[in-house]
Amino acid sequence: MLVAMHRFFNSDKAGRIGRNYDAVDHILGVTAAVLHLGNIEIQAGKEGESCVTSGASGKALEWVAKLWKLPDVGKLVAAINHETREVNKKDILMNLSSEKAEERRDTMARHVYDSLFVWIVEQCSTELSSGPKCNPGGNYMLGVLDIFGFEFVVDDMLDAESGRVLNGMDQYAINLCNEVLQQCFINVVFNLEQVLY
Numbered sequence: 001m002l003v004a005m006h007r008f009f010n011s012d013k014a015g016r017i018g019r020n021y022d023a024v025d026h027i028l029g030v031t032a033a034v035l036h037l038g039n040i041e042i043q044a045g046k047e048g049e050s051c052v053t054s055g056a057s058g059k060a061l062e063w064v065a066k067l068w069k070l071p072d073v074g075k076l077v078a079a080i081n082h083e084t085r086e087v088n089k090k091d092i093l094m095n096l097s098s099e100k101a102e103e104r105r106d107t108m109a110r111h112v113y114d115s116l117f118v119w120i121v122e123q124c125s126t127e128l129s130s131g132p133k134c135n136p137g138g139n140y141m142l143g144v145l146d147i148f149g150f151e152f153v154v155d156d157m158l159d160a161e162s163g164r165v166l167n168g169m170d171q172y173a174i175n176l177c178n179e180v181l182q183q184c185f186i187n188v189v190f191n192l193e194q195v196l197y
Helices: 002-009 012-019 021-037 055-067 073-081 098-128 169-196
Strands: 082-087 090-095
Touching: 021 055, 021 098, 055 073, 073 082, 073 098
Parallel strands: none
Antiparallel strands: 082 090
C-alpha cells in the first residue's frame, strides 16, 4: 500500500501535493504509523497494563511514536491503557480492561486515518480550485463514491447444502443503499455528459 502511494505522489497525477515532499512524507508517515498501530498487541492481564511493550509489539509502539513525533512512547501506552474521567471536579485516571484497550487502539487508528483522508481531500479540493486551468465561476466538485462493501461471513450464514451465503436484513439494506447510490451516480454522470454534448 505504501509503495503504491509513493508511486502516485511521485507521478504527475498528484499535482502540487506530489511535489510538496513534506506533505508526502507526512501522508506516508501517518499511514505507516496507523499500520504499525494495528501491530500493537493487547493481552488480557492486569488492568491498566494490557498493551504489550516488548517484542514485536514494543517495536510497533516505537515506530508509531517516532512517525507521529511523540517524545515519549509511554504517553502512547498510557493513551491506550488508561482514560481520564472527571469526578467531583477532579481528574481520575482509570485503568482499561484489555477489551477496552483494544477498542481504544482501533478507534485511535480509525480516527487518525479518517482525519488524514479528510486532509487529503481538502488539499485536493484546494489544488483543483486554483491554478491556470481553473474556471473561477465554475462549479467544481471532487466526489468519492464507494459502492463496494466487504462483509465477513459467519459460519451460521452459510447454507450447508448449497454453500451459498444467506444474507441478513442488514446486508439487504446495505445492498439496497449501494444500488440507489450507484443509480444516482450514473444519472448524474450521464446528465452531465448530455449537457456537454
